[in-house]
Amino acid sequence: MHLEGKAAIITGGARGVGFAIAQEMARQGARIVIMDPGGAKDGRPEGGTPAEAAATEINAAGGEAIACNESVTDHTACGRVVAACKDRFGRVDVLVNNAGILRPKMIWNMPEEDWDTVVAVHLKGQYNMIHHAARVMREQKWGRIINMASEAWRGTVGQANYGAAKGGVFSLTRAVARELGRYGITANTICPSAATRLTLDEAVKAGFRKRLEAGLITRERYEQVMNMGGPEHIAPFACYLASEAAAHVNGQAFRVQEGMVAIYNDPEIKATLTRAGDGTFSIEELARLVPQALLQGYVNPAPAGEKE
Ligand SMILES: NC(=O)c1ccc[n+]([C@@H]2O[C@H](COP(=O)([O-])OP(=O)(O)OC[C@H]3O[C@@H](n4cnc5c(N)ncnc54)[C@H](O)[C@@H]3O)[C@@H](O)[C@H]2O)c1
Incomplete structure (x- = not known):
């Protein structure tokens, strides 16, 4: 077992990728807090308490899990969940920021509420949980933070809210990896691809x-x-990141699906244009030099006049 004695909080752990990770972490010896208020895939109330059902299933299979029906969007409630994990299991070793919803629309049709709600769950929710968990992890001088992002961060159509929030997750992860690394805490991103109600209902x-x-x-x-492939193909990689074996994997972003694990490049400047003299480019110079010096091999992702 790779996570013997550890305590893990998994947001959105009642279904899909989160539940698969919770089950595998429990099999690997971790004690689990499933944090999930339920709801439809757009985040609207739906009734039911899937967190309780998920915890019951893990306990019935011989694991140890408790349920919290709190939302990651509630900063104070996130503090309560971290405290509940520490009270019950004595530690908070692993935080899997996995909660997610979708409200797709083209940007010109997207109401403010759909923007705010999606960013609140995916990006602010991850901040809320990391803020509280990092305090305990720093004291322990041990911690693993695993943040779910998505390929959508690279550019998507009809999901600007989701793509922007997931892009924020990349930057958030890279920042907290640098802030917390010295305390024996790592933070990494996974972009999963798996059949769940979010992707294949x-x-x-x-x-x-x-x-x-x-x-x-x-x-x-x-x-x-x-x-x-199903979400069970994502779980082993999350367990690996949470384990001792990945102590030096920090601030990285991975793509994971059935039969494949990949790592993203670090974002970096790929070409530079410099100007001697007073340092101010004229607009004419830029019009001439930018295509030559910066845009070699560039392809416009959405050229004007293309079929909708
Ligand atoms: N499945 C994929 O292929 C895929 C692809 C890219 C990214 N992702 C990301 O992986 C994560 C899991 O997605 P999934 O496919 O398993 O979806 P899912 O809908 O099966 O599971 C998401 C869970 O998050 C819970 N949740 C929603 N709002 C919450 C909140 N405010 N607080 C706590 N929990 C909340 C839901 O109740 C649900 O149980 C998401 O962050 C998603 O964006 C998934």
Whole structure:
């Protein structure tokens, strides 16, 4: 077992990727706090207490788990959950910031509430949890923070709120990795890809079927989506990051799916244009030099006039 004696909080741990990670961490000997208020995939209330059900299932399988029905958007409640983990298990070793919702719309149709709510769950929620957990982890001089992001951070259509929040998760992770590393705490990002209600519910499947029938996607692409691996393929990598073996993996971002683990480049400047003299480029100079010096090989991701 790789996490014997550890205590882990998993936000959004009642379903999908979070639950798979909770189950695997419990099998690896960790005691688990499932933090999840439930709700529909857009974050609206739905009834039920999935956190209780998830904790019951882990306990029935021989693990040790408790449920908290709190939301990561509530700063004070996040402090209560961290305190509950410490009270019950004596430590807070692992924090998996996994809670997530979706409210997709084009930016011109996106109401302020959909922007605020998505950013509150994905980005502010991760800050809320790290803020409280880091205090305990610093005292322990040991901790592992694993933040779920998404490929959407690289640019997406119809999900500016989600993509922006996930981009924020990358920067947040890189910052806290640098602040907390000296205390024996690591922080890393995972961009998962797995079949869950977020990615492959009946509505999504019907949408892909329609696009296939309309000739908008190839059968190969359709089969690829329909056969996407489950969240159990993400869990071993999260356990690895939480384990002693990954003590020196810090501030990194990984892409994980069935049968594949990849690491992202560090963002860096790829070309530079400098000007001697007074240092102020004229607009004419920029119009001439930018394409030559900075945009070699560049492809516009959305050229004007392209079909919608
Ligand atoms: N599944 C994928 O392929 C995929 C791809 C990219 C990113 N992600 C990210 O992985 C994470 C998990 O996604 P999933 O696919 O398992 O989705 P999911 O809907 O199956 O699970 C998300 C869980 O988060 C919980 N949650 C929602 N709001 C919460 C809140 N305010 N506080 C605490 N919990 C809350 C939900 O109740 C749910 O149980 C998300 O952050 C998501 O953005 C998933």
